[in-house]
Amino acid sequence: MSRHAATRETSQLDRRLEALNSATELAAGVLPEETLASVLQVLDRASSRRLLSGDHTVVGFFGATGSGKSSLFNAVNGEEIATAAVRRPTTTEPLAGIWGVQGSDALLDWLEVRKRHAAAPIKGFADDDTGLILLDLPDFDSTRAANREIVQRMVGLVDVLVWVLDPQKYADAAVHNDFLAPLSSHGAVTIVVLNQVDRLPEHEVRPVLESLTAILARDGLGKVQVLGASAVLGTGVDKVRAAIRQVAMQRRAMSQRLAADVSQAATRLAEASGLPSGGAAAGGGAAEGATAAGGGAAAGATAAAKARLAGELAVAANVPLVVDAVARSYRLEATRRTGWPVTRWLARFRPDPLRRLNLRREGAKPALNRTSLPPAGAPEQARTDAAVREFADAASAGAPGPWRAAIRGAAREGSDRLPDALDQAIASTELSAGKKSWWWGGFNVVQSLALVTALAGFAWLGFLAALGYLQLPVPEVPRVQGWPVPTVMIAGGVLLGIVLAIGARFISGAAAASRSAVARKRLTAAVAAVAGELVVAPVEREVGRLAKFTASLKAAAGRQ
Incomplete structure (x- = not known):
């Protein structure tokens, strides 16, 4: 390369x-x-x-008891380094055959291999410049737990895995299910050797190798090298060496x-x-x-889902009640300022709806205030929970199970703080409760003039009545279309006052609707801000985390 x-x-x-x-x-x-x-x-x-x-390639020889693993290891090394099975039942400790000792010590220390042998150069296979380490490892089916632990550890550490199987147990479920199948992604660094082919009749060698290849294909190792060999006769050893040399030299x-x-x-x-x-x-x-x-992509927090969440939370937080109080408060104040002066004073005995909700606090700091809205009961709490759950379900749609649960959990993170935060948001919203309307002043002036006119008419008539009562000459009263001016003044003042009061009532109703609409918009925005902080933001954080996780996983898999 x-x-x-x-x-x-x-x-x-x-x-x-x-x-x-x-x-x-x-x-x-x-x-x-x-x-x-x-x-x-x-x-x-x-x-x-x-x-x-x-510079070193570490090749591990793995096999079951009786597979001739150590014998094949010796044959590939060209000398008897490992003790063969006829003299000792199993290999109990890793043994290294090394070509290129320089620089290998730290690597072998990491592998925890104490037994090391500087192998003699083999022409066409390996010498000191090759940088090759062959490891003879304990049997993976050893009855000793320590041996099995060594094999499990080495399976995860060596660069190349050479699986030595024998004709009697090459289909053993233990090696396939516990080792080969879980390492199906390691086909590029896996070599499978069917050892002891000398024990098979010549005409059965090929069918057995084909059977082994088919089994490996089912394990996900369809492209792995499958070689036949006999450590005793030396058959196929050169092919094993060639396969090892190829991966080492690359x-x-x-x-x-x-x-x-x-x-x-x-x-x-x-x-x-x-x-x-x-x-x-x-x-x-x-x-x-x-x-x-x-x-694995989550749907995320859509604008429609956010709007629905804010709307549901607004209802649960009594925003409609506040909006209605804004309209009634405005109409009440308009009546106090533009109503018929004779009866408008009665409006002062009617409580201000906003003041009763502690939402009309001139000069107060909203951040330090709380409303007097009814506390959230079971229905309101259920509505809040349902809104949050519905939003989380919509945002997590399409996400895989654990991430869907994480997104739902994030949506519930701020549930305990929602009631207080919503209440403070409503208390902090500018409702223009003390703001006067421009038309109030004009109506009030005309109402006052109408009242003064009517009172002047009453005074005039009263003066004339007093003169008659005292038997004094009563002057002629001017007339308009045959009607006495004092009477006209009284009737006109009273009628004008009533008409103005009725007109003001219609105008204040329209203005109250407009002001309540503004209040609804502001309150909904305030509720949406709270929902955004306590519900939407945590959900979007988890959705974003899933997206990053999926992208990272794609890159880790080599698809990016």
Whole structure:
């Protein structure tokens, strides 16, 4: 591989690891802790491996008891390094055959391999410049728990996995279900060797290899190399060496292994998220199918959903009651200022609806006030809960299960603060309760003139009556169309006052409707602001987090 290609592959792996880390951080608190912990282990292993020798390719030999794994290991090494099964039942500790000892110590320390052997150069296979480490590992079906733990750990650490199977147990469910199938995304760094083919009749070797290939295809490893070999006779050993040499000389095994680990971790996150999966191919898995299909996107907070939420919360917070109080308060004040002066004083005995709700506080600081609106009862609380739940359901539509729950939970974060926040929002809204209308002054002046006219007429008639009572000469009263002027003054003043009062009533009704409409708009905006802070913003935060998670997962799967 050219230096340019290696740099490009390293850069791509950097981006995928960074994306996987971002996806893991974004999923904190949403996905199960054990899932996140397993992904973090992948990230830690990748970080540690990349800090160690990149010039060495670590190849692990895995197999069951009796598969001839150690014998094949010796045959590939060209010398008896490991103790074969005829002299010891199982391998109990990892053993390394090394070509290129320089620079390998730190890597082997990380692998926790104490037994190390500097292997002799083998022409056409490996020498000190090859940078190759072969590991003979304990049997994965060992009865010793410590041995099984070593195998499980090494499965996650080595660059290349060589699975050594034998003709009797090559279809064993333990190796396929526990190891091969879970590593289906690692086909590029997996070699399967059917050892001990010398125990099979020659005509059965090919059918057995084809059977093994079919089983591996069902495990998701349809493109993996499947080789037949006999460590005893040396049959096929050169092919095993050639396969190992090929991956070692390309210097891509470490990157391919880590890339496969990232794909597997992305798949694990996708499955835990409940993202739709499909077409799980090697190197991609469910995460690729999910993200490529565009699944897992939440509907989000639409304008219509926000408006409906604000409307429902406004009703639950008694905004209609306040709007009605604004209209009644205005009409009452208009009556006090423009009504018939003879009866308008009666309006002063009627309480101001806004003052009763503690919403008419000249000079008070709204932020420090609370209303006297009825406290939220069971119906109002139920309406609030239903509105929040409906909004969360609409916003989370399309989101996978755990994220849908997270979005719904975010919508309920501020539920306890909603009643008080809504009350304060209403108390802080400018309702123009003390604002006078321009026409009040004119009506009041005319009403006063009408009253003065009527009173003057009464005074005139009273003066004339007093003169008659005292037997004094009574002067002739001017007439208009035959009607005495004092009488006209009284009738005209009273009639004008009543007409003005009725007219003012109609005008104040229209003005009250206009002012209440403005109040409704302001109150709804105030309620919407509270809903935006306590309900919408947390929901949009979670929806945005899901979008970032999905994008990061797509990048981690190598699809971006």
